[in-house]
Amino acid sequence: MLKYIIKKIILMIPVLIGLTIIIFLILHLAPGDPVDLIVGPNATPEVYENIRRDLGLDKPLLTQYMVFVGKLLKGDLGDSILQRRPVMDMIIQRFPITLEVGVWALILSFVIAIPTGILAAVNRNSTLDYAAMTFALVGVSMPTFFLGLLLLYFFAFRLGWFPVSGYGTWRHLILPVIAIGVTDAAVTARMVRSSMLEVIGQDYVRTARAKGLDENKVINKHALKNALIPIITLLGMRMGWIMGGSVILEIVFNRPGIGRLMVDAIFSRDYPVVQGSMLLLTASILLGNLIADILYAVADPRIKY
Amino acid sequence: MKNYVLEVKNLSTSFHSGKKEIPAVENLSFSILEGETLGIVGESGSGKSVTALSIMRLIPNPPGEIIGGEILYKDSDLLKISDDKIRQIRGNSISMIFQEPMTSLNPVYTIGNQLSEALILHKNLSKKEAMAKSLEMLISVGVPLAEKRLRQYPHQLSGGMRQRVMIAMALSCEPDILIADEPTTALDVTIQAQILNLIKEMKDRMGTAVLLITHDMGVIAEVADRVLVMYCGRAVEYADARTLFKTPKHPYTVGLLESIPNIEGEKKELHSIRGSVPTPGQITEGCRFKTRCDFVMDKCITLEPPIFDVGESKVRCWKYE
Numbered sequence A: 001m002l003k004y005i006i007k008k009i010i011l012m013i014p015v016l017i018g019l020t021i022i023i024f025l026i027l028h029l030a031p032g033d034p035v036d037l038i039v040g041p042n043a044t045p046e047v048y049e050n051i052r053r054d055l056g057l058d059k060p061l062l063t064q065y066m067v068f069v070g071k072l073l074k075g076d077l078g079d080s081i082l083q084r085r086p087v088m089d090m091i092i093q094r095f096p097i098t099l100e101v102g103v104w105a106l107i108l109s110f111v112i113a114i115p116t117g118i119l120a121a122v123n124r125n126s127t128l129d130y131a132a133m134t135f136a137l138v139g140v141s142m143p144t145f146f147l148g149l150l151l152l153y154f155f156a157f158r159l160g161w162f163p164v165s166g167y168g169t170w171r172h173l174i175l176p177v178i179a180i181g182v183t184d185a186a187v188t189a190r191m192v193r194s195s196m197l198e199v200i201g202q203d204y205v206r207t208a209r210a211k212g213l214d215e216n217k218v219i220n221k222h223a224l225k226n227a228l229i230p231i232i233t234l235l236g237m238r239m240g241w242i243m244g245g246s247v248i249l250e251i252v253f254n255r256p257g258i259g260r261l262m263v264d265a266i267f268s269r270d271y272p273v274v275q276g277s278m279l280l281l282t283a284s285i286l287l288g289n290l291i292a293d294i295l296y297a298v299a300d301p302r303i304k305y
Numbered sequence B: 001m002k003n004y005v006l007e008v009k010n011l012s013t014s015f016h017s018g019k020k021e022i023p024a025v026e027n028l029s030f031s032i033l034e035g036e037t038l039g040i041v042g043e044s045g046s047g048k049s050v051t052a053l054s055i056m057r058l059i060p061n062p063p064g065e066i067i068g069g070e071i072l073y074k075d076s077d078l079l080k081i082s083d084d085k086i087r088q089i090r091g092n093s094i095s096m097i098f099q100e101p102m103t104s105l106n107p108v109y110t111i112g113n114q115l116s117e118a119l120i121l122h123k124n125l126s127k128k129e130a131m132a133k134s135l136e137m138l139i140s141v142g143v144p145l146a147e148k149r150l151r152q153y154p155h156q157l158s159g160g161m162r163q164r165v166m167i168a169m170a171l172s173c174e175p176d177i178l179i180a181d182e183p184t185t186a187l188d189v190t191i192q193a194q195i196l197n198l199i200k201e202m203k204d205r206m207g208t209a210v211l212l213i214t215h216d217m218g219v220i221a222e223v224a225d226r227v228l229v230m231y232c233g234r235a236v237e238y239a240d241a242r243t244l245f246k247t248p249k250h251p252y253t254v255g256l257l258e259s260i261p262n263i264e265g266e267k268k269e270l271h272s273i274r275g276s277v278p279t280p281g282q283i284t285e286g287c288r289f290k291t292r293c294d295f296v297m298d299k300c301i302t303l304e305p306p307i308f309d310v311g312e313s314k315v316r317c318w319k320y321e
């Protein structure tokens, strides 16, 4: 098992390298000059050049990249151009705010999606199935931020049950978690349903019934574990979605998480901060994939490791 | 005189397709004596599996439905008892093994887990006792390294071994009846003989009655005491094995017998039966076999023959009116 995990981690390395290159390049090739932002329009060319040199922006692109990676390996993401403090510190401060929403949303999504998907599959073509799938269709077609805005409008502005913005208490968490969890549950519930439908028709499910097991045991023991295997595989993908949704909702709900940090940094062309937050987000998606791979190997004995 | 352990009377099972109801088994009657092996033979699509699944009440509904008849087991009609009651019978008094050993075991649970399940459920054994009994069963069906196998997963076993596990599982609660639906069809020829012998051996040892389903007259010749020949959802001939092989009566039975492998082990085509099995619902009047029969008469076209008693056999053919 440990060997399998190590193998998976080694396989992630090229992806990580590719990621750093892309993140590095996108920003350096994008138009807009951060030095201008710092020095202001009235600075002399000397001041401008000094600052440029301080930031290392005068060096060739390759050198800049090597410096970037070298520091990265030491856990140094550079300093924020605007705030003049380590990007790592800023990220460590902001990331929990994002993660909190992401984790709870993932839990909520599974808590809704798995029972819904199972019930819909087991009662195929019943009213329950149609209701669940209608919910799922609405959920799938509704953008997360839109649901977030609706929730914000009704439950925060109109009813005043939850704070309109900010963070820190569970009441701040509820609306963004619902917005992400519910839209994600819609996608997951459809996957659980179709996976379950496929498994229910398998020969080993018939064998389980032929043993005299009751439907509860047949579904929740024999069918469910098999049906969840493809869902686990997609967990990595869902992590990406959820992190993405969480970032967008930080704008809607004005939560100072990593998404907010990144968007602000993009507008102010604070390269190191943009790079750091993008790296962190993508790395967390990779981590999600790794966790999914491990769970997959635990759930499916046919996986060799 | 021996008693019947199971009597099937006028069983009809249909599948709904859109608004239509397509019969897969119609008016089928047969019975199984204590400890005997009854063979059901017929080409693919003749309704053998549907018959077996009807007895277990495992017909998928929808689209399937048992629309009539009685299945008598120990003074009760299996078609009338509650879901709870039938579950107490399944895997306990009547168990079943399937054609597909590769897919009939759950890939994510160990052999031991799956074997002990029925024992825990029906015999109220503890997990430990059930495992011990499972081990015993595995050994008795000739699985080598049985102790290790208990902890393995189905994908670590060959098809033949998996079928042995299925047999062990089906027999673990010492059922009165074992239904074996084409238990050897998916296996290699050499393994086929081993599995058939195992079923014979276990049957003799435990006194279980066996309902053996196959499309292969060769298998019937080897293990069946009595034979039911099915065609297109119907019984066409019903006789004890010796009579059937010596004096086959229905033209279909005659055709099937000519398909038994000859001494060289080569299989001849079913050339004596031209055409192929009509799909259920395709022929709605007259004898279902009329399109392929060499002896077809005017009457056969419009009137379905009833079952005639001919000597020791029962035959559904106008020839024997």
Ligand SMILES: Nc1ncnc2c1ncn2[C@@H]1O[C@H](COP(=O)(O)OP(=O)(O)O)[C@@H](O)[C@H]1O
Binding pocket: B015, B024, B042, B043, B044, B045, B046, B047, B048, B049, B050, B051, B060, B063, B064, B279, B280
């Ligand atoms: N799940 C099902 N849905 C619809 N039709 C079915 C189903 N199972 C069986 N049938 C019908 O019943 C007929 C008999 O099938 P079956 O009993 O499996 O034949 P066999 O004798 O080969 O075991 C088939 O021709 C098929 O049309």
Ligand SMILES: [Mg+2]
Binding pocket: B048, B049, B050, B181, B182
């Ligand atoms: Mg069949």
